[in-house]
Amino acid sequence: MNPSGFPGEPYPVLVFGTPIAVLAAALVFKLPSIVRLWRDPLRRAAGGLLLLACGIFVFAAPPSIAWTNRVTGVPNIAAPLVYSLLIAFCGASLLLMIAWRGGHTGHSARSARARRAMRWVAVGHAGVIVALWALFGLAEAPVERRRDLDTYYARTPFMRELIVVYLLAHTTSCVLTYRLIRNWIHTAGLDVWLRRGLQSLAVGYAANLVFDAAKGTAVVARWAGRDLDPLSTELAPAAAGVAAVLIATGFVLPHAGQYLRDRWRIRRDHSRLGPLYDLLRTATGRGVPFSVRATPELRLTRRETFIRDALLQLARHFDEELRRRAYGAAEELGYGPRRAEALAAAVTIRDAIAARAQCRLPSPQVTDHGTDLLTDLLQSIEAVSEVLSHPDEIEAVRTLATAPAESLHVHE
Structure with missing residues (x-):
């Protein structure tokens, strides 16, 4: 052995x-x-x-x-x-x-x-x-x-x-x-x-x-x-x-x-904010420059900062009345409160982008509510971004919200 x-x-x-x-x-x-x-x-x-x-x-x-x-x-x-x-x-x-x-x-x-x-x-x-x-x-x-x-x-x-x-x-x-x-x-x-x-x-x-x-x-x-x-x-x-x-x-x-x-x-x-980022980047004509060295945390922070800055620029064009009517329209279409808020916000943002492009000045009442509306939007940017992936839902809410008053039954 x-x-x-x-x-x-x-x-x-x-x-x-x-x-x-x-x-x-x-x-x-x-x-x-x-x-x-x-x-x-x-x-x-x-x-x-x-x-x-x-x-x-x-x-x-x-x-x-x-x-x-x-x-x-x-x-x-x-x-x-x-x-x-x-x-x-x-x-x-x-x-x-x-x-x-x-x-x-x-x-x-x-x-x-x-x-x-x-x-x-x-x-x-x-x-x-x-x-x-x-x-x-x-x-x-x-x-x-x-x-x-x-x-x-x-x-x-x-x-x-x-x-x-x-x-x-x-x-x-x-x-x-x-x-x-x-x-x-x-x-x-x-x-x-x-x-x-x-x-x-x-x-x-x-x-x-x-x-x-x-x-x-x-x-x-x-x-x-x-x-x-x-x-x-x-x-x-x-x-x-x-x-x-x-x-x-x-x-x-x-x-x-x-x-x-x-x-x-x-x-x-970062991915969830993509639809809202793309919409605002198209509207403003600029975006966040890509950097290979940027960490995932930094990319997310930059995207969030860009979205907040872009919404701040649109704040004077926000229409509180349109948002209120859009929320009621979303409820009438059967959406829950959180989804209705996100859809109403998406309609409001799209309207603000169009108003800015047309140099359409908001009414004094709209201006008074712009800051409060911006605050609400900044707290729900992920939800708003998510509904932007469903343009059919947004269009249905917008159509009902902008229809003649007698055709919209808003539940206050």
Whole structure:
């Protein structure tokens, strides 16, 4: 048998490469917000946690284990190093969840309990790491094992205790983190993307428990004189890889979801203002110059500003009486209040554009109401823009509104 514990064929890169790639991608995605909001300790902690998780898989890969052992000259010293990183990750995860949830609750009593819990978590995990190195120093493990160290040394004094300590600590920490996340998921009023992120984290930590169960079962089997090593060498690493991907996804989802939702809203609002923008651009003979460097937010702001400026120029031509009659006509045609207001506004704007083109001066009564009417229009530009996509409806309202008075039954 190969002393390294390797089978004849190369170990699949997928088991270690995929989590490293996903964790690195998640870290790169969050890096801009971490740098921009560097004073936020939770963002820094989340970035550090992703970096730590990535480091675990880098150092746990068999080639890295061989390199660490060779550079230090100590056989199997990579074991306590990887286990320490793993315990540190679990402790940091639990600390982050406690702090994260405490920050969202904002309750002073809960915050005080959270701080006490965080101190216990930090001390407990630090104690486990010290114990791992102490046990390794007392153990005799001269044969390098890159993949099956847990089962190979399952009955070796002090190495046996080292393996049991790290598995119990890892299991306990994952159970506590899982329960904390599950309780948080059921909290009312959570943002939908935060809830989805927590769900991904919960499944990720549940997958970590599969890792512990597989490793523990293989170790106990060795104590009983049986060989279930594939559970430790094949199933456990795969479960850890799945857990890493899910945890990385859980940390990224709230930020990514909020980002995508904001982008979608901005583009939706920009598109909704298109019909009104096109109408006013045609009427004024100018528009917003296109800029490749302009962000979606800036494009939306420029479009809104242009529409408001154009409506301000048309304000002196607004006909309040026409708007009142158009609203009554829209109601008579069966439209609800909000739709009727938007249709009446569209009729008024089109009439103002025509009046301006014909240099038709408004009556004093119209001028008196122009400012109030402009204020109302500026508060509903999206609704007005939407109805401009239905010219048949606008024309029907305008026709009825401008018909002889006896043919229009306006409901005051």
